[in-house]
Amino acid sequence: MKQFFSFVTKEFLHIWRDKRTMFILLGMPVFQIIIFGFALTNEVKNSKIAVLDQSKDAASVSLIQELDASRYFDVQQNLTSYKEIETAFRKGKIKLAVVLPNQFDEDLQHINKASVQLIADASDPNVASTLTNYATAVIMDFQNRITSNKKLPYSINVETRMLYNPQLKGAYNFVPGVMAMVLLLVCTMMTAITIVREKEMGTMEVMLVSPMKPQMVVFSKAVPYLMLSAVNIASILLLSVFVLEVPINGSLTLLVAESLLFTLVALSLGLLISTITDSQQAAMFIALVGMFLPTVMLSGFMFPIENMPLPLRTFSNIVPAKWYYIIVRSVMIKGLGIMGVWKETLVLVGMLLFFLTVAVKRFKIRLQ
């Protein structure tokens, strides 16, 4: 046991002395969460719009106020003529223009029909359609409020509810993804690299000649990275709850337990990689190409797996991150308990046992 502690302490010293790597390991999740949360987002927030209000009556003013009040839009300019719309778009300041015709209120009251024109900058088609959808939704809201106390014949009211993520926040999607990515990177790549580094440096040779059990060497290498990962899990969860306002709907204990399980899977993968390669570069390459890319591409975090061709869908089943991603989404966002994720958990446990057995079997007590 004393040997084990001494080894773990040594491993911590390695990490601590290599400040740059430590900073990357602990800083990476923070940066990723912040970058994904605030920069790389396809949500539309506070888009600048221009308004051409030709009637300036009670109804038009309140509609404009409603648009301005929503968190999607920010009324930047009040235009006075059609010609100005083109100029405003050309300046590139606005993404959408709303045109309200003459006698908006009067038309609404007397002929029960008024029109609103939405002009969008479609140089980015996704943003344009999202913006017009949002604007339509706000206008429909406005209309419903007027008509709510009048009986209209034949009307279908569509009521949409976005379950689990009513505000359609992107963060709900990428927080689980970033967790999977960071844990995999820290555990798999770093364990593989440190073990292979000992081989490269020749210290493994001395380690093998020592009375210390080879398995012990490997396990004591995994402990510091398990702890680092725990810190990373904590920092990701804290950031997502307090900065990105993603709630943890399910049990925190379950979420942490599942995360630790996934960490163990990643660690055992790292051990496995270290047994099949002898150079740090190769280890890094295998970890990056063999682990990181499938995690990003095939876990469902960036691209929905349902839309992929069958071979890729089948292949995605052996990517551990896919299962972890499902678990985190279910527990964190949907608030499911263990009964909702037991299948995925079993898959991860199976993978863990498989990787660990192969890694231990392959670990050589001699050189070569």
Place this chain on the structure above:
Amino acid sequence: MMQSISVQHIVKTYSEKKQTIKALNDISFEVSKGELFGIIGPDGAGKTSLFRILTTLLLADSGTATVEGLDVVKDLKAIRKISGYMPGRFSLYQDLSVIENLNFFATIFNTTVDENYDLIKDIYSQIEPFKHRRAGKLSGGMKQKLALSCALIHRPTVLFLDEPTTGVDAVSRKEFWEMLRRLKEQGITILVSTPYMDEASMCDRVALMQSGSIMTINTPQGIVQSFKNAIFGVRAKNMLHLLNDLKSNEMVSQAYPSGIYHHVIMKNGESKEELSAYLQTKNHQQLEIIDSTPTIEDCFMNLMQENNE
């Protein structure tokens, strides 16, 4: 006399790209308890493979070997407890300090620095002033001392040192060998390999190794005494010409530069005068021929020549 290390008919081959390389070709030797035994040979002679087989890190293709009566294949764990091993490359943790390295190795060998301090005191006291310095920042000589301290920390009965003096300056090398002599007095069996022929004289017995085979095993004096051919040191104004002329002469078995002289090994007992007469005909200026006592290197070159023929 008790044998500490016994090697019997060890063969080790590596196959690389359809090519098999014989690293060790039927090696046999024995080392007595408390002996300082040197394996002398150039790079690629198979020294490291031999050390790795004896330290249980490699499996031989055939043959047997025992360390303190323990089989290197079956009694792997027992051997790992009693042997100290210092690999050829500097293999300590560069980012840990001197004292951290020492403590770490002491712990994984189930001991403490204090417990065996008397054994390493001699060596360690020289690097103690730098004990908080990172191992990677030490000079070559200090690194070797630290590595030796780490290999000794668990009081091994057998010490395997694979090229401990390679890349170390002349002064440190000398010091290092003196340390080994003192360790030998403590009764530790030491097997050491080196590519430097001049270090052979520091060993009790040496084995001269070349391309996977042992050419001879003897005491350093014995090796020199068994050298029967005449050997001269020759110098002249144009050393390059001289070497070519010497090599083309039929009386000469071998000629190679050694210090300010060319060493010339004659085929038989030819005299200095005969050689001088020949060189006169080649018009060498400032010619000087001296009698030379054979060194281990001369013996090595001669044995190599004989083996090749």
